[in-house]
Amino acid sequence: MTVGLITTNYNTWELTSKCIENCMAFADDTIEQFVVIDDHSTQPFENQFKNIKLIRNSENLGLVKSLNKGLQAVDTDLVILFDSDAWPLENYILRTKQYFDEHPEVGIAAYTTENASGRPAIAYEPEPDAMSLILGQKLHGYYQKLFNNEPKQITVYTCAMVLRKEVIQQVGGFDESYDWLELDHDICMSAIRKGWKIGIIPVRAFHKGSGTPQKVSKRVIRFYQNRMKLLKKFNKYPAKYLLNTLIVSRLMVEYLSINTIGRFKMSNEIREDKSYSRSKLISMFLKGEV
Incomplete structure (x- = not known):
């Protein structure tokens, strides 16, 4: 069983170098191909x-297209993906091969991840459904802990992901209609519908998880846009008008709370940012833009 490795870079060469160094240091068996995709960085690096x-890349293509470019360049039985701010913390090649040998039903898996404090980081979540939009991200997190803490089906994140070649061939790589949100859920859900299972490899990996700098409002809006696209693609958004009504009702309650109670508990900058995201989303739902 051959192994290839891909990581992407955009102006994060210091982190990317640490990723490469650790991937090589903890490689207890051969890495047949190791590809780094630089997404037209403005910082020089040799x-x-x-x-x-x-x-x-001759131009900035974004994460999804860069990952697909890497998948096209690697031809191995297993392909390991690491974000530039993620890397293994222990020997991992032989144990990765062993895991996939012992679990022929698993098409995609993730390593168990830790953050900079050495605490467990989230490497997977239950397969997304409409409740994530009905309840909102914070309430949905509580809902998952109370009612879905042992999900039957999971999806794993690309920060430390391993894919079989057969899965890549069957699903055709990552869906480029997404931006950098939901690409991991999409490829896992596509694999599941091809008959594969999703797993967790008992190998520790680090993931800094700093995220892309942007206003919270923009990230919230992008989450709704991409999550809606994902759910509709996999027919997991039934009764559209009813669900839209529930979501808009909650957003209106949040908007009112932010602009009343929030005036006493939030800074003006935070309150305006949160208020903008809710008003924008309400408008998008009412106009059918999501």
């Missing part, structure tokens, strides 16, 4: 690593 293939 590849100083042996046995690493550096592919530079």
Whole structure:
């Protein structure tokens, strides 16, 4: 069973170098191909690593297209993906091979991740459904802990993901209609519908998880747009008008709370940012833009 490795970079060469160094240091067996996709970084960097293939995009393509470019460049039985701010914390190649040998039904798996404090980080979640939009992200988190803490079906994140070649061939890589949100859920759900299972490999990996800098309002709006696209694609958004009504009703309650109680508990900047996201989403739902 052959193993390839892909990581992407956009102006994070210091982190990317740490990723490469740790991937090589903890490789207890051969990595047949190791590809780094640089997404047209503005910071200069020269590849100083042996046995690493550096592919530079001629323009900024974004994470999803860059990952697909990496998948096209790697032809191995297993493909390991690490974000530039993620890497293994222990020997991982032989144990990854062993896991997939012992679990032929698993098509995609993730390593168990830890954050900078050494605490467990989230590497997976239950397969998304409409409750995540009806309740909102915070309430949905409580709902999952209370009612769905042992899900029958999970999806794993690309920060430390391993895919079988057969899965990549069957689903055709990542769906490029998404931006960097939901691409991991989409490919897992596509694999599940091809008959594969999703798993967790008992190998520790680090994930800093700093995220892409942006206003909270923009991230919330992008979450709703991408989550709606995901649910509709997999026919998990039934009774559209009823669900839209429930979501808009909750958003209106949140908007009113932010602009009344929030005036005493939030700074003006935070309150205006939260208020904008709710008003924008209400408008988008009413106009049928999501």
